[in-house]
Amino acid sequence: MQEKKTVQAIGYIRCDFKEKFGIPRQSGRASSLRAEIIFHAPYQCADAFRGIEEFSHLWLLFDFSKTEDKAFSPTVRPPRLGGNKRVGVFASRSPYRPNRIGLSCVKLVEVKKAENGSVSLVVSGADLLDGTPILDIKPYIPFTDCMIDATGGYASAHEHDRLEVDFPKSLLAQIPLDKQAGLLDCLADDPRPSYQNEPTRVYGMKFAEFEIKFQVCKKRLAVLSVEKVDNNLNIVL
Amino acid sequence: MQEKKTVQAIGYIRCDFKEKFGIPRQSGRASSLRAEIIFHAPYQCADAFRGIEEFSHLWLLFDFSKTEDKAFSPTVRPPRLGGNKRVGVFASRSPYRPNRIGLSCVKLVEVKKAENGSVSLVVSGADLLDGTPILDIKPYIPFTDCMIDATGGYASAHEHDRLEVDFPKSLLAQIPLDKQAGLLDCLADDPRPSYQNEPTRVYGMKFAEFEIKFQVCKKRLAVLSVEKVDNNLNIVL
Numbered sequence: 001m002q003e004k005k006t007v008q009a010i011g012y013i014r015c016d017f018k019e020k021f022g023i024p025r026q027s028g029r030a031s032s033l034r035a036e037i038i039f040h041a042p043y044q045c046a047d048a049f050r051g052i053e054e055f056s057h058l059w060l061l062f063d064f065s066k067t068e069d070k071a072f073s074p075t076v077r078p079p080r081l082g083g084n085k086r087v088g089v090f091a092s093r094s095p096y097r098p099n100r101i102g103l104s105c106v107k108l109v110e111v112k113k114a115e116n117g118s119v120s121l122v123v124s125g126a127d128l129l130d131g132t133p134i135l136d137i138k139p140y141i142p143f144t145d146c147m148i149d150a151t152g153g154y155a156s157a158h159e160h161d162r163l164e165v166d167f168p169k170s171l172l173a174q175i176p177l178d179k180q181a182g183l184l185d186c187l188a189d190d191p192r193p194s195y196q197n198e199p200t201r202v203y204g205m206k207f208a209e210f211e212i213k214f215q216v217c218k219k220r221l222a223v224l225s226v227e228k229v230d231n232n233l234n235i236v237l
Numbered sequence: 238m239q240e241k242k243t244v245q246a247i248g249y250i251r252c253d254f255k256e257k258f259g260i261p262r263q264s265g266r267a268s269s270l271r272a273e274i275i276f277h278a279p280y281q282c283a284d285a286f287r288g289i290e291e292f293s294h295l296w297l298l299f300d301f302s303k304t305e306d307k308a309f310s311p312t313v314r315p316p317r318l319g320g321n322k323r324v325g326v327f328a329s330r331s332p333y334r335p336n337r338i339g340l341s342c343v344k345l346v347e348v349k350k351a352e353n354g355s356v357s358l359v360v361s362g363a364d365l366l367d368g369t370p371i372l373d374i375k376p377y378i379p380f381t382d383c384m385i386d387a388t389g390g391y392a393s394a395h396e397h398d399r400l401e402v403d404f405p406k407s408l409l410a411q412i413p414l415d416k417q418a419g420l421l422d423c424l425a426d427d428p429r430p431s432y433q434n435e436p437t438r439v440y441g442m443k444f445a446e447f448e449i450k451f452q453v454c455k456k457r458l459a460v461l462s463v464e465k466v467d468n469n470l471n472i473v474l
Binding site for chain 1: 240241242243244245246247279280282284285286287288289291292293294296298300302309311312323324325326327328329330334335336338340341342370372373374375376377378379380381382383384385386387388389
């Protein structure tokens with residue numbers, strides 16, 4: 001017998017990723033990127049977060065809610081392997097997995113209290129789509145979670161690959177100051193599918209209320225334009 | 238609106254903890270302790286684990302299935318704080334939490350293939366009760382999961398507290414050789430509720446098919462007896 005149970009979102013994330021393209025491939029890749037976790041009642045009460053400021057990092061358990069519901073496939077093609085090599089789904093962090101629960105480590109920036117006493121959490125480094133339902137928040141406990149002797153298989157191969165980002169000042173000035181570092185981080189992480197290498201191709205990435213167009217040649221990403229668009233895809237929960 | 242979804246066990250763990258008492262308080266505390274993860278169809282196929290041997294550590298997402306179903310309480314009393322101080326549930330790893338999903342890091346010891354092609358995983362360091370339903374297996378990816386600058390709040394305070402274990406050879410000899418190191422590890426981790434300090438009290442801990450009786454005085458745990466008992470609480474899934 002395989003037990004079933006029902007889980008329910010305790011809240012959701014509010015961030016600048018309005019579509020999948022551009023989201024860092026793992027948490028922490030764009031460490032200056034801010035996001036806010038909003039909680040549903042009764043989880044928004046200050047007591048539920050008592051002592052959380054003592055922890056520098058948190059785990060988010062979340063629902064890959066925007067992942068198409070496909071039949072179980074034992075293998076996936078991770079972008080990090082160029083998208084053309086298959087590995088087992090349990091040897092990957094792919095969203096296309098049984099139960100579709102995601103796991104990401106973020107930095108805790110601020111425990112925010114609204115006037116009505118509701119608590120929300122400001123975090124950095126999240127790799128989640130705006131509106132993603134959150135299933136749990138856990139403190140990151142170094143002595144059980146930080147495995148300094150761990151080895152990482154294929155996922156470590158491109159760990160230090162970063163692009164040099166050429167973002168003309170006049171264009172960057174259009175982005176609100178508090179979002180600039182986060183956006184630069186995401187671009188440096190190379191938002192392209194990793195099996196693409198077409199220097200003439202123009203990519204468009206939605207970020208906050210903007211569309212950023214860019215090209216990539218070798219290890220250099222050049223921003224071509226920044227346009228204000230209606231990315232009003234906020235999912236109201 | 239709070240989205241609901243149904244999740245289902247992909248398998249379960251087979252290990253020597255037949256009751257809650259004695260289970261290490263976090264994964265990795267008893268690193269030599271072996272356990273086996275058995276998968277339900279269709280997840281037991283070898284393809285689903287292709288490449289997993291490249292990772293030294295894995296995450297287990299599991300259902301705290303034996304935790305009483307209580308109404309939401311915003312605070313809990315972690316044993317690590319002596320059981321008399323309350324912290325927010327989201328500042329703890331307590332099982333008494335919304336959605337009751339647990340997260341543990343284990344070492345991958347072996348990818349076992351049965352004659353019929355079914356795969357199971359032998360792991361070490363798990364802090365789960367025998368029969369616990371597993372919801373997901375993910376590879377531990379050092380560059381996103383190993384936060385070497387993380388600080389750990391109250392949970393780090395007793396990190397290096399270990400007991401010296403006095404286990405008479407004649408008694409230890411009753412325990413199968415491959416389980417001795419794991420049991421010694423668990424005892425050294427101090428299975429008592431941390432707010433107890435009663436040198437004359439005799440504790441009984443169930444482990445595999447044994448009951449181990451011991452006393453603790455200061456930093457020394459003395460095993461008094463080992464008895465073969467019927468711990469036949471294996472949960473058939």
